Amino acid sequence: MNPQVKAVEYAVRGPIVLKAGEIELELQRGIKKPFTEVIRANIGDAQAMGQQPITFLRQVMALCTYPNLLDSPSFPEDAKKRARHILQACGGNSLGSYSASQGVNCIREDVAAYITRRDGGVPADPDNIYLTTGASDGISTILKILVSGGGKSRTGVMIPIPQYPLYSAVISELDAIQVNYYLDEENCWALNVNELRRALREAKDHSDPKVLCIINPGNPTGQVQSRKCIEDVIHFAWEEKLFLLADEVYQDNVYSPDCRFHSFKKVLYEMGPEYSSNVELASFHSTSKGYMGECGYRGGYMEVINLHPEIKGQLVKLLSVRLCPPVSGQAAMDIVVNPPVPGEESFEQFSREKESVLGNLAKKAKLTEDMFNQVPGIQCNPLQGAMYAFPRIFIPAKAVEAAQAHKMAPDMFYCMKLLEETGICVVPGSGFGQREGTYHFRMTILPPVEKLKTVLQKVKDFHIKFLEKYA
Amino acid sequence: MNPQVKAVEYAVRGPIVLKAGEIELELQRGIKKPFTEVIRANIGDAQAMGQQPITFLRQVMALCTYPNLLDSPSFPEDAKKRARHILQACGGNSLGSYSASQGVNCIREDVAAYITRRDGGVPADPDNIYLTTGASDGISTILKILVSGGGKSRTGVMIPIPQYPLYSAVISELDAIQVNYYLDEENCWALNVNELRRALREAKDHSDPKVLCIINPGNPTGQVQSRKCIEDVIHFAWEEKLFLLADEVYQDNVYSPDCRFHSFKKVLYEMGPEYSSNVELASFHSTSKGYMGECGYRGGYMEVINLHPEIKGQLVKLLSVRLCPPVSGQAAMDIVVNPPVPGEESFEQFSREKESVLGNLAKKAKLTEDMFNQVPGIQCNPLQGAMYAFPRIFIPAKAVEAAQAHKMAPDMFYCMKLLEETGICVVPGSGFGQREGTYHFRMTILPPVEKLKTVLQKVKDFHIKFLEKYA
Structure with missing residues (x-):
């Protein structure tokens, strides 16, 4: 092997999710639990x-x-x-044919036009666009x-800690070296270039660092990077000749009124030709997130x-090997990149649906932050963007011992207990990486508002009971 | 890198296909060619x-x-x-959600039921089914x-020569050792177990051969393996403890009246428990081939x-890393695995469409074999199955020299000339592997009958002219 x-x-999708599946099967078989459904x-x-x-x-x-439906009066002209x-x-003229390996030409043109609009006129070349099977x-x-x-x-690949575990998984698979740089939890998970410098310096002893991965808005951490921060990162990549990999799949998911999304591409161009002609950059987007949430189609560019x-x-x-x-x-x-525009028949409904999804997410981001911060022993940074909370949880020494007795990371132990007692499935922070001695979990804010309130209340009750039990 | x-x-999708793309662009720009379209x-x-x-x-x-269409009277109930x-x-209830990484449960159950029917009752377990992004x-x-x-x-991976180049590509990517066994062109591209023995013996000197890949029906060679041959292969894999990888994506594409498809799984079970409980086997199928030809959806199991x-x-x-x-x-x-059955509203139309596609392919398989064999210097085995001809072509010594002068494999030189002079894009045999000193190309039989006739006539005319030119 x-x-x-x-x-x-x-x-x-690790052990905790397998356990969630088992519990669901038990519920289906009529086995009694202190809850009636698993919330994923x-x-x-x-x-x-x-x-x-x-x-x-x-x-x-x-x-x-x-395409027979093209004759149907029930579909709008746009x-x-x-x-x-x-x-x-x-x-x-069929979705059933293979496309070019780089993707359908006109779709790559539409993506380039979208990027140009998004970035206020900074040009995008369809030849630089590659359609993908999701961003992953x-x-x-x-x-x-x-x-x-x-x-x-x-090759060393620099990734944020906490990170989205696709990165660590691919780095393992490729037998590359994972180079961790830590986001600053005390400062809303901001990225600090001094920390990049430290990580790079230490990595050079035992690897050849070549790639710097950035996730903005952050997953699992939800921070939205400032323009200044992005400039600093680009300057650092330029200085150190690092390939920049910008995971921007949450570009439509920004909720804090004082934050906005700046693409690395745009900032790169605005920094002038020395940067825009030299820094190597790959940026990623997807149909899975944003307001459309079309994960199953595995679309991306x-x-x-x-x-x-x-x-x-x-x-x-x-x-081309995968066709x-x-x-x-x-x-x-x-x-996604070519939606209805004002004046088109579907524009109004489209805008209403889009704003409803994003408006609800913004509400839920605030609600989640507020509710977590009311719980003793839970601290949660603002969810500026993306679709997750990554609260820090206090785990008492006795619980850490109990976890060790079960050969589990303390936060895995916590999340397993949460799952078994409430049916709520969240992912332990150790799956994303975190500073030694700190514990977290990642939870999505996707359940509908009322359900999310119940979920948060259950987490609160569980947490208080947990603190008492292991006090 | x-x-x-x-x-x-x-x-x-190699250099010849890139060239075909360039020629198409030239035609669009109005540049005159001895043809009006590229035939891929x-x-x-x-x-x-x-x-x-x-x-x-x-x-x-x-x-x-x-799903709004579920209320529409224009769709049949089945x-x-x-x-x-x-x-x-x-x-x-949405195609837009992620599924389990192994695939949607009920679809895996339907696949298992299909395999059980196909194999005359040999049981299939949904837990052994993995849905994939195409067979590749x-x-x-x-x-x-x-x-x-x-x-x-x-690790040594045994593959047929000629092979479908996904195999060699993945073997390169994984830094494994490609172990070639040659199909017998003189015997309708049959697989001979003595040749497997030879290849394995020689491979053991410099690698650890662990996997035996079989493509049945053959790609690019179109042979359909006899039941006896499959038994021999399974016995060999059992003896040598090789993992069997059976690429069976053309299982619906069998044309010769004296051939039929036997799945490795079925033969394995019929050989008794010593084999069926020990030989490791993975078998592959896809939505891309057969009678449905749904390549673009990238479905498979x-x-x-x-x-x-x-x-x-x-x-x-x-x-799970790719979700x-x-x-x-x-x-x-x-x-594909759960089509309309007799008594259902859509059964008749479905059967008509399916038989029309497969009947046409059978006609075109015979037509192609017959027409190629009328050309001096072209020899073509019967196309028993799949959807390609892989004729052997005689390339005169002077053409081989000319190819060398262009730093091209002789069959690449031949195919480039064919493309430039007729617009027909086929793949040189060297891309699939062939015995030293022999030359071939792979051509699909997918164009509609009348168009295919024209294509074959053009290849014939080109070949005769080519022989004359380099005589």
């Missing part, structure tokens, strides 16, 4: 939590799937226009290409900047 | 060649995509039943898990037999 595969860990707050899966798909997106997808636009670019596929593909070497020249033409050739070759990303996911991505 | 990535080659006979992409999707499949997919069946098993994803994932070691203990529970755990963990295969592709797979 491949030892690198053995080394892989992925907490978001472990993963950012909006529609599984009851979020309704955006009507326009699904209408276009249905038209593309079954949806039909989008569907025809997508289908004319597909082989045999893009991230692991680009890392696969960049990683090389053995011994002291093994990456934009690459300053990638060497030879590497680009290697990238297309590598992608192409799912064309239905590509179509979904197209609708 | 990762040296293993550099070593990867994938001819089906390089890839098994049925719908791009004009094959119409199966109506029932697309109806169910449209209903799943936009399609609605299938759509409800799929949706009730999806999180939030399953094949590369299982190889990734099985490969390990360095130096003389690097694998069934594993006798996989060690620890490896199964590792497999699920590895799959799940596209749920729309999973739904497409469900419809």
